[in-house]
Amino acid sequence: MKIVFLGSGNVATHLSIALQTIGEEIRQVWSPNLKNAETLASKLKAQPINEYNQIILDADLYIIAVKDDAIANVASYLKAVSGLVVHISGATTIDALESNNRIGVLYPLQTFSKTKEVSFKNIPLCIEAKSASDLSILQDLANRLSEKVYLLNGEQREVLHVAAVFACNFTNHMYSLANQILTKSNLDFDIIRPLIAETADKVQENLPENVQTGPAVRNDVNTMDKHLKWLKTMPQLVEIYQTLSNSIINNNK
């Protein structure tokens, strides 16, 4: 397939490289910032562009990988293309795209960083398309990228996005708060890294509600009181400690 990428951020970078690796041809990388387009395009031997009127009209697939609130605007410049137009956002419905285009969604459920390689084989790809034939095109493509392909509608994708905030964004914040506590006592974050790895590893085979540990699930009031006393110099953490402990206690009633 001939593919045009619109956007050059983290997800665009990882996804375009993965697509090239499985033999697809990335023809152009568009970005409002030409330097950014060039950086990604050079890795793909694609043409970097920063004007909408430079976009080729005969690509098979246009992948819009820009910020959620910019998707509709970028899509509005693709009215003349005949290829399939998709966005890659978890939080955006398919309707953000132009209803006269062939449209779809290809949402990779993963957290991407600039520096860290991730293998697409293990990344859940959530796909949706307006027509059955386009869904089948996306499905073929997704199956070659990943072993985990899910057909989800916009509503399910939104739910998944909310769940991901808890499982990824809030979880990472828990790590940050742990680091704040350690730093305050001159302890290095390194001491807690194996615990973080094992906590995530445990739920790869189990459901989290079956492996909950700690003072809250035991309703061990003495230990919780001791912890709250120690935290009293960090008032923001006291509120979080109480809210989450109560939530664990309520879940076990």
Place this chain on the structure above:
Amino acid sequence: MKIVFLGSGNVATHLSIALQTIGEEIRQVWSPNLKNAETLASKLKAQPINEYNQIILDADLYIIAVKDDAIANVASYLKAVSGLVVHISGATTIDALESNNRIGVLYPLQTFSKTKEVSFKNIPLCIEAKSASDLSILQDLANRLSEKVYLLNGEQREVLHVAAVFACNFTNHMYSLANQILTKSNLDFDIIRPLIAETADKVQENLPENVQTGPAVRNDVNTMDKHLKWLKTMPQLVEIYQTLSNSIINNNK
């Protein structure tokens, strides 16, 4: 070393087997419940006992691996022994042990489940002892069990225990809440497991504050409003969503 275990729970099981694997001799397993003592002792070819007066007096090391609030009571029955007496609790000071004994602490910072094997090589062991010579005995032993041995006093161990609640217990609860959200929409927890694994993997090389992602850190009010609207049928989760999002926003000010 000749070792007596007092307690037969998760940590006692994993630790005693690890000690036997490196060539130490577990002589007895004491538990108030003889059946439990027998279950563990049979794995170690040790003697199962459930009376304090059956405890041998000439072991080199007595490891108290019972619930935090039972440590002092168990220790009070070991006044006559000449070996080193340690507990393995993160939240308990060394003073819970008898001041006339040779005493110490050996705290493995990890979450243990009955069914899942863990390698001690990668588990941080936090040690403390009243005398320098006993500290050196514990240090030698810990170094043979693990590559990560830390000398911490009781105060540092308490801090670490608070941090572990955030990094492990609260993190696992985030996974549970994500699962509640998914279940409500008939989505399987499996879809989010790769994201959980990658989120933990990312902070093995990075500090969490440098890899925070999601709507809160971008101050993306639209997305947060959408999520809160979706969550309104789960009021407990609304409070948690707001508290944690505010905390992320405050951290980035």
